[in-house]
Structures are given as structure tokens and as C-alpha cells.
Amino acid sequence: MLLHLSYRAAPGNPWFSWQYVRDNSDTILAALREHTWLTARAVLIAALVALPLAVAAYWFRSLSASILALTGVLYTIPSLALFAFLAPYLGIGAVTVLTVVVLYALLVIVRNALAGLNQVPPEVREAAEGMGYGRWGRLFRIELPLALPGILTGLRLATVSTVALVTVGVVVGRGGLGQLIFAGFQNNFYKAQIMTGTVLCVLLALVLDLVLAGVGRLLTPWLRGRVR
Template sequence: MHALAAADEPPNPWFSLQFARENTSAIMTALQEHVLLTVVAVLLACLVAFPLAVLAARRPRLAGPVLGISGVIYTIPSLALFAILAPFTGASKTTVLIGLVLYALLVLVRNTLVGLRAVPDEVRDAARGMGYGPRQMLWRVEVPVALPTIMVGVRVATVSTVALVTVGVIVGYGGLGQLLLAGFQNNFYRAEIMTATVLTVALALFLDLLLLLITRWLTPWTRRSAS
């Protein structure tokens, strides 16, 4: 990404409205890419993590390996992981998405598993007495009871993914990370760096609040029990 136009202001300010006005198009493009990468990565991670957590809940002996492998992946430095993936998937969005999905797995699998394990045995027994099979048990009993815990994992995974997207700049797809890198390359231009930082934090807070509201909408019984 080419260095954006620097604002004609006192030397290297941290905040510059003129910079934001002159580079609105580039900033919005970076923000849109950041949002897209985050949302797609979290959705894909949920699709992978949920069956893994259900499998671990159904077969406790698999819980250790599933959590262990996802935990080992989580400890790999992000720069190293993207560098490992790049020779196979190229400098593409696919590389970034695979890395983001792998990092989100630990939180999502762990929280989903904890939520499923926390379903009271008497609730399961009552469902069996009503003739529920394994599939009905999962979707009509276990998932609704575990949903608050699952959504906490989704919120944590989303916020961490927002931060990790910026690292994707090493393969050319880092959303707001593009602005951060350009700011460092442009003689450490502070307004560019601060704009990217503020937008990244604001995006994380917005998505976290949005998921909190979605959780409250999906689990109205938790509000009633709290009152």
C-alpha cells in the first residue's frame, strides 16, 4: 500500500482531521476489509469449533487432544504462523483467514465444551423422558442452556480476531494494519498510526457490544432469571 498523503499541519501530530478528510477513501477501504476478514474468520471458526466441541463432549477421551492441539496452535506467534502458511496458500486472503480461524478455535472450542458440560443432568434426564433423541437433545436442550457461555467465547474470539487481522499486513491483507504499516514507513507518521489504532479499538468495542445485544436477544430467560 502506498503511503497516504500527510496532512499539512505542525510536525507529525498524533491526531489530524485533515489527514482523515484527505484519505477517507483509503481509510474506509481498509476498515471494510478489516470487518470482512473478522466476520468471515469468526463464522468459519464457529463452524469448525462447534462440531469439535460436541465431539469432545460426547467422547470425553477426545477432549484433551482437541483442546491440546488447539492450544498448541494458539501459542504459535502470529507472524510465524502466517509465514508458515504463505508458501502453501500464497500471499492471499486465504492465508490470513486460515490463520485467524486457527487462533479462534481454542476459545470457541473451550467455551462451547464448558457450556455443554454445564447442562444439568436432571435437564437431560427430563428430555430423555420426553423422548428426545441425541439430535433433539443437542439443539433443543443442550445448545440453548449452553448458549450464554458459547456467546462469551464468540465475543472473546471476535475481539481477539479484530486485533490479529492487523498482522495479516505481512501478506498484504491486514485491513487497518495497512495504515499502521504505511504510517511506520512514512517516517513514523503519527496521525496515520493513531487513526488505525483508534478505528481498530472502536471496531472491537462495537462488535463486542453488538454480540452482547445479540446474546441478550437470543437468551431472554437469562434476563428474567437475573431480575
């Protein structure tokens, strides 16, 4: 990619422009806020639905195969098609975007949480049973804590891909930073606007990923210092 670093190299339409960022800080911040808010809500809702599903799949083997098959098929369906299916019913707006990104995030979290739960060593499970833990006690005190790394991997993957996916929401006019990128493309290919939206998008994904990684480190102190 050709990047003009000096203003003179690309008069009128540079890739980066502080002038643009300063003049449009309100619009940019509003887009960033909408994007972050959509992502946060989506991952939270997805996690709240996905964890019980993963536990159900873990407890009942027969459910496990069908849940994995269903998520596999859903994952193959392109995001634009999902928007197309939902928009006529949910209307043009944030609800549609939220539903679509929640569905995709759900799949990622269920798969990773289930993998994490399945990695709990059988000896540990049997030992817990021998100590008199019931099904629920074992789940909350033994299995879920041991599955935390898998769950956190799922949350991180889901967050990063959700940040990227929200931009597709421009199709219903609620794409957060995608709105900025798309508007830049339509307004005479305004490079500075496109680039600002893109950079903020990638940065947002990076920051949220780092935050979740930090939370993960705090939640799993026993993994610290262990050679990976």
C-alpha cells in the same frame, strides 16, 4: 503517553488530524472495510467448524481430552510463526490471513462452547432423556440452548481477538487497518495515520463486541433480569 491536543504543540506531525482523515477517507474506508470483512468471514467460518467439534468433544469424552490438548498446543504457537508456516503454501494474500485468524478463533470458540455444554446440569439431561428426547433432539432443544451463554462468550472473545490479530496480516500485505498503521510508521512515522488506524481498530472491536452482546441478550431472554 504525550498527546498534543493543539496543532501548534506538534507542528507537522500531530497525533490526531482531521485534515488527514478528510483527505484520505477513501483509503481509510477501504482498510476498514477489508478489516471488517476479514473478521466477519473468519468468525463465521470458525463458528461453523468449531460448533460441530465442540459437540463431538462433548459426546465422546475420549475426543475431548485430545481436542483440548491440540488446541492448547496450537494456541501456544505465535501468530507470526503460523503465518510463516502457511504463507509459502497459501501464497501472499487474504487467504493466508483468513486461515491464520480462523485457526485462532476456532480454538477460542471450541473451548468456550465445550465449557458451556459441560455446564448443562445432569438433572436436566436426565429429565430430557426421560421425556423421550433422542440424542439429536436433546442437543438442539435442550443442550445447545442452555450452552448459548458459553458459546456467545467464545464468539465475543474470538471476534475481539480476531480484530486485533488481523493487523498482523501486514506481513503478507493484507492487514486491513494494520496496513494503515504500518504504512504510517514507514512513511516518516506519520502519527495521525497510526493513531487513526489504532482507534478504528479498537472501535471496531468494541462495536462488534456490543453487537454480539446485544444478539446474545435477544437469544437468551430467560437470563434477563437474573442477578449475576
